[in-house]
Amino acid sequence: MTILFVPGFMADSTLWDDMVALLDAPRPLQFANLDTGDSIPGMALAVLDQAPADFVLVGFSMGGYVAREMARLAPDRVQALALIATSAREDSPEQARRKASALRQLSSARFSGLGRASVTASVHPSRSRDEGLIERVRAMSIKLGKDVFARQAAIQRDSDIDVLSEIRCPTLIVAADGDLLRSIEEAKELVAGIPDAELAVIPGSGHMIPLEAPRALAETLSGWLKKTRTA
Structure with missing residues (x-):
């Protein structure tokens, strides 16, 4: 099954290069971009329009907001969800x-x-x-x-804490212990809100986990994907 990666604010597919080279997971891999759309729902619809019939979804930072919206819009298509260095809070x-x-x-x-x-x-x-x-x-x-x-x-990131429970697919939340932009507390809010979500904390990394800790992230995702496939 395809794994679809969604980047964050002002990031492109090269965000994932180091990590996917170490990823022990089925192919194909597909890389979305967020260069169209004037809102989180608009971005989600644009990515869904280019996505396969069903897929595993990985979203980073702002891409985590987009990924959650995708999971709500197309629950039959998103088979599993990984959210990296993101939050359910609105812009402060x-x-x-x-x-x-x-x-x-x-x-x-x-x-x-x-x-x-x-x-x-x-x-x-x-x-x-x-x-x-x-x-x-x-x-x-x-x-x-x-x-x-x-x-x-210009995009306003609104809180979706009240609708996290609508996400029903297997979900992994990945946080970093040195992230100055998104706290462990925010990651725990996602875990608390999404049914049966799991939390993994990457040590020694800041917000840019795919670039700062590609091996640790690859190992975390690989293990979770294997467990998800055999569940």
Whole structure:
């Protein structure tokens, strides 16, 4: 069965390269993008339109919001769900303020990718001077460009805590113990809300788990997928 990967904010399919090279799981693999759609439901419908008849779904960060919406829209098609470094909470006032400020600056400036401060906040503090890692994150945003940034930054992420129980497929929640953007508490809220969901915590990683801890993530997903297939 196809495994469909959905990236996060200003990320593309290269987010998954290191991890899928280590993944012990059936093929084919399919990689969605979030460069169309002006809302979480709109993105979910766009990805579903390109998805196979049924599939295992893996969503990262903002892609986790999209993936949950997909699971609710097409429960007969989503056979299992993995949510990585994501949350069921709405945008906080501070997050909304930062996004509004970024959009105002964007209208009068040339887009040159995500800023260094925002990228370093997304990785483990021990990796804040890892230039190779920082540039990989920035390169994805530069490739996607100004229009995609404007569209994604304008999207309001609403809480779906009250409807998490509608997700009925086997679900894995993956969090990182050094994630400065999404807390373990937020991961536990997902586990509490989705029936029979499991939690895995990746040590020594920040928010960008697929890039920071590809082997640990691959092993976690591989083990869960095997268990799901034999359940």
